[in-house]
Amino acid sequence: MKDKKLSLRKQFLKRMFSILIVIALFSGGLQLYLMNQEINRNVENQATLIAQTIQQGISETEEATKEIEHQLNLKMIGYSKHIAELLKGYTIDEITNEKLIEIRDQFELAGLTIFARTEDGSNIVGVRATEPEEIGFSFKDFGHLQLHEDMLNGKEPYLEGAYTEENILALPIAQSGSHKDEPVFFKYVYYHPPGTNYIIDPYIEANEVYQFTKKVGTDAWIDKIYDQNPYVEEIAVLNPLVFKDPSLEVKLYPPKKKVEFGDYEYKDERDTKELLSMIEEPKQINYVHKVKDKKIYKMFLPVNDERVIYIALDYEMMSGPLYSFSIILIVSGLGSLLVLFFLTARFFNRIYENIQKIIDQIKLLESGDLTTKSEIKDSNELENLSQSTNRMVDKLNKLVKDTQEQATKTQRLSVILEAEASHSVEKMYEVSTETTIKSREQLLEITTFLDELEEVLQQYKENNNVFSVIEKVEVMRQLTNEQTAATTEMTITLSDLLKSLHDQSSELSDISNTLIEQMNEFKL
Numbered sequence: 085m086k087d088k089k090l091s092l093r094k095q096f097l098k099r100m101f102s103i104l105i106v107i108a109l110f111s112g113g114l115q116l117y118l119m120n121q122e123i124n125r126n127v128e129n130q131a132t133l134i135a136q137t138i139q140q141g142i143s144e145t146e147e148a149t150k151e152i153e154h155q156l157n158l159k160m161i162g163y164s165k166h167i168a169e170l171l172k173g174y175t176i177d178e179i180t181n182e183k184l185i186e187i188r189d190q191f192e193l194a195g196l197t198i199f200a201r202t203e204d205g206s207n208i209v210g211v212r213a214t215e216p217e218e219i220g221f222s223f224k225d226f227g228h229l230q231l232h233e234d235m236l237n238g239k240e241p242y243l244e245g246a247y248t249e250e251n252i253l254a255l256p257i258a259q260s261g262s263h264k265d266e267p268v269f270f271k272y273v274y275y276h277p278p279g280t281n282y283i284i285d286p287y288i289e290a291n292e293v294y295q296f297t298k299k300v301g302t303d304a305w306i307d308k309i310y311d312q313n314p315y316v317e318e319i320a321v322l323n324p325l326v327f328k329d330p331s332l333e334v335k336l337y338p339p340k341k342k343v344e345f346g347d348y349e350y351k352d353e354r355d356t357k358e359l360l361s362m363i364e365e366p367k368q369i370n371y372v373h374k375v376k377d378k379k380i381y382k383m384f385l386p387v388n389d390e391r392v393i394y395i396a397l398d399y400e401m402m403s404g405p406l407y408s409f410s411i412i413l414i415v416s417g418l419g420s421l422l423v424l425f426f427l428t429a430r431f432f433n434r435i436y437e438n439i440q441k442i443i444d445q446i447k448l449l450e451s452g453d454l455t456t457k458s459e460i461k462d463s464n465e466l467e468n469l470s471q472s473t474n475r476m477v478d479k480l481n482k483l484v485k486d487t488q489e490q491a492t493k494t495q496r497l498s499v500i501l502e503a504e505a506s507h508s509v510e511k512m513y514e515v516s517t518e519t520t521i522k523s524r525e526q527l528l529e530i531t532t533f534l535d536e537l538e539e540v541l542q543q544y545k546e547n548n549n550v551f552s553v554i555e556k557v558e559v560m561r562q563l564t565n566e567q568t569a570a571t572t573e574m575t576i577t578l579s580d581l582l583k584s585l586h587d588q589s590s591e592l593s594d595i596s597n598t599l600i601e602q603m604n605e606f607k608l
Contacts, residue, residue: 093436097429104425112414119410127402128370131383134309135393138319141305142345142387149257156271156288157247157254163191163286164252164275176200176282179212188214194270194289197221199232200282208232208283235276235283251276257290302345317380318396320346324359325390340390350375350396355382362386372399438466445473453607454481488600495596501589519575523568534561 167187171179176198184196198212208229209222223229231241231253240250247254253274271290276283306319321344326332332340342348350373358369366386373380379399386392441458448456454477460470534557 093433096432096436100425100428104421108418108421111417115410115414115417127381127397127399128383130313130315130402131370131381131395131397132385134313134316134319134395135383135385137309138302138305138321138393138395139385139387141302142321142391145302153254153256153271154247156257156290157273160254160271160273160286160288161249161252161275163193164273164284167191167196167284167286168275168277168280171284172277176211179282181212181214184212185214188286191286193286195287197285197287198282199274199285201236208236210285211282232274232283235274236281238276238278241274251278306346315398315401316395317398318347318350318394320344320348320394321387322348322359322384322392322394323390324363324392327356327359328363344391346394348394350380350382355384355394358384359392362392363389434462435466438462438470442466442470442473445470445477449477449480454484455607488604491596491599495593495600498589498593498596501585501592520572523571526568530564531561534564 170187171183174183179198184198187193188196193214195213195215195218197210197214197218199208200211201208207222207224209220210218213219223232228243231243234241235251235253238251241248241253243253243255245256255272255274257269257271269290270287272285272287274283274285302321309319310316323332323340323342323344326340326342330342333342352373352375354371354373362369362384366389368383368385370381370383373382381397381399381402383395383397384392385395438460441460445456445458456477457474458470460467537557
């Protein structure tokens with residue numbers, strides 16, 4: 085079966101709709117892709133900005149803490165040397181706890197401890213103290229016995245992050261290793277008076293300093309970011325080294341924690357894997373992770389070898405408005421395309437209807453209707469075409485009418501000519517026959533006369549005059565024969581001519597009839 089040809093309107097609508105679908109899918113996909121890129125870029129920029137804010141807070145806190153600790157170091161070193169003067173001349177056995185309590189109260193210290201070697205020399209422990217829990221405390225349990233050994237041996241101790249001079253070690257504010265009930269923070273200074281076999285350890289409570297740095301430091305910055313950014317789920321400062329070696333978290337000094345600041349609840353195996361990779365190759369890592377049916381955007385930004393800023397953002401909250409905006413754009417774009425499609429379809433439909441009018445007119449012309457007209461009022465090329473076609477129809481109508489009239493007239497004349505030719509042929513046959521008969525009779529009479537005359541004159545042919553007459557008689561006979569033959573031939577030729585005229589008039593009549601029949605097929 086042959087496929088049915090689609091109309092121009094169906095082809096146009098089908099192609100327009102296909103193009104509409106392609107444009108909608110392409111533009112929608114492109115918008116979603118670009119919007120997704122913009123969302124990721126925006127989220128990353130927000131996370132980076134927050135990370136930079138935290139990093140700035142860490143830097144400012146560390147600078148402030150260093151300055152405060154420096155001032156405390158100078159103050160505590162002065163106290164240590166003053167206490168050494170007060171204990172000058174006393175042996176370790178002569179120094180009593182009561183004496184230390186007196187000195188503690190004098191300098192308003194949190195406590196005072198004297199460290200010395202044990203009898204077997206294998207350890208250095210607190211032997212005199214204002215606080216009972218300090219008796220027997222040793223850095224050996226925390227892996228820093230060598231520091232006190234170096235001090236008692238007159239060497240300058242070394243501890244990363246601590247302030248050191250010859251015979252002096254000032255630790256940063258750190259949690260007390262002897263207070264087990266609750267975390268208490270102190271500022272410790274260790275001083276080995278030259279020429280003695282003990283170390284003086286005055287310390288002051290630094291909870292206020294710790295709370296101050298906590299109040300205005302990194303944690304304060306984090307809390308401020310929480311308040312200002314509702315899409316922030318978590319912020320933390322992590323230490324990848326502790327994730328690699330959790331035992332570092334239980335060491336007294338230097339204090340190390342997995343989470344130094346902030347909160348870190350959305351942890352998983354991938355986070356740990358990424359943190360461990362940053363030890364070898366510090367680089368920014370960010371990805372979207374689903375936690376508890378919620379999309380979380382995580383960013384890990386290394387600050388140094390031991391610190392990574394971790395930020396978790398509510399990806400859905402941040403991307404929701406942009407996705408909504410993108411959907412609005414897509415829907416409005418699709419709506420615009422649909423409106424354009426319907427307007428175009430309506431416009432083309434009107435054009436198609438006008439074309440169809442002209443096609444219908446041409447079909448009627450094809451069937452022979454020379455009265456059909458098309459009426460189009462669009463003030464465009466189709467209206468001009470319709471008017472031209474109508475004028476052509478008028479001209480064809482007039483032409484066919486004129487042709488029909490001439491054919492009718494020709495038919496009428498050809499019939500008359502045929503009838504007259506037929507009658508003339510008959511008359512000509514009669515005339516020709518009569519003329520031939522008369523010519524032959526006359527020829528016979530003349531021939532007979534000439535024969536008789538010649539026969540009479542033969543008797544006198546010796547006479548020159550008579551002989552001349554006989555010759556003329558012979559010429560007369562010949563002329564008579566020729567004239568008779570010419571007359572006969574002329575009548576025959578004229579008869580044939582009239583017969584041919586009759587045949588041609590008959591054929592002309594047939595042609596006229598055929599032309600008239602064909603003209604009758606037209607509607608005029």
